[in-house]
Amino acid sequence: MPLKVDHDERRREIARVVEDIVLDRGIEAVTIRDVAGRVGFSTTVVSHYFRTKLEMLVFTHQEARRRAEAAVRDAVRDGASLMACAELLLPLTDERWRDWHTWFAFWGMTPAEPSIDTERRTGSESAATLFEEVIAALRAAGRLDPAIAPAEAAIDLQLIINGIASLVAQDRPAWPADRQKAELRRQLSRAGLGDR
């Protein structure tokens, strides 16, 4: 290990490996030892970054949504439409599919664990807040119907995106990127959220 380690970067590196293991072999296959082996650190080093497997899983979930949220914020800043922003969140690419798989796995973890429960709730609230901001910004810019209520439209957007992702999760070959995008366009348009 280099002398100067960027703590956060190391944690993110570990989180990416955790996502790979969850996708390849399921959450139950995630062990500190296995993660250490794949990332090329000793278990002692990994334990320095995450005290428990649970802490590692919670951070992995956080990281996946932070990446997705950052992509949307960047796109809005660059003048993207709502359709383009929403596309960034769909499992159109292998990378985003890995994120979605992590989220579903996490939603299926026991609600009895407070840190999981809190992170799940935070994730949903954070997505709703992001969507409200995006919709309000696009509405203010005259790119969405001014009559749209951001809070309600944010829920529509969550339902549409999570709904499409749920169909992909069950049958990925049936939902190639083009079909996902066409479905997104149809749903946004019906929700009055189509590009103007």
Added chain:
Amino acid sequence: MPLKVDHDERRREIARVVEDIVLDRGIEAVTIRDVAGRVGFSTTVVSHYFRTKLEMLVFTHQEARRRAEAAVRDAVRDGASLMACAELLLPLTDERWRDWHTWFAFWGMTPAEPSIDTERRTGSESAATLFEEVIAALRAAGRLDPAIAPAEAAIDLQLIINGIASLVAQDRPAWPADRQKAELRRQLSRAGLGDR
């Protein structure tokens, strides 16, 4: 054990215990030994019904969706509206929430396992087929707009129901039954699937 055992009933009994364990402690906590302990059989007996943990999980997923599908078919036969049918699928009760938790956990399992992948796909196709049947029947009975295309409306219904369930999965206290029903009504109405 009684001399005459209903094989399927025993498997269903075991599946219910598996759902409880997945909800209480996660998929990773499911072991043949633990299931045996909770259901009150020996591990040998449980192994007679399920050769592997994987087979047990696949059956548990199947059972949860068969129960849900049977409830919808019964409701349609009894003259229920689309809204009433869809309500049966939402995680409004503890029992249906347990089913949803099982489904999300299952969607987050590795796609590398063929039996999981097949059951996931079968589940989605089965839901789509059921929804198409229900919509076609209600349309024929004059209870839905005759212009509705059942295949497209079935996807709308999957998106709406899975979408609402995904929000419940992330923050159950924020989504009591009344709020889920109100959201369902709003979404069905906008999709042109409201009761007539």
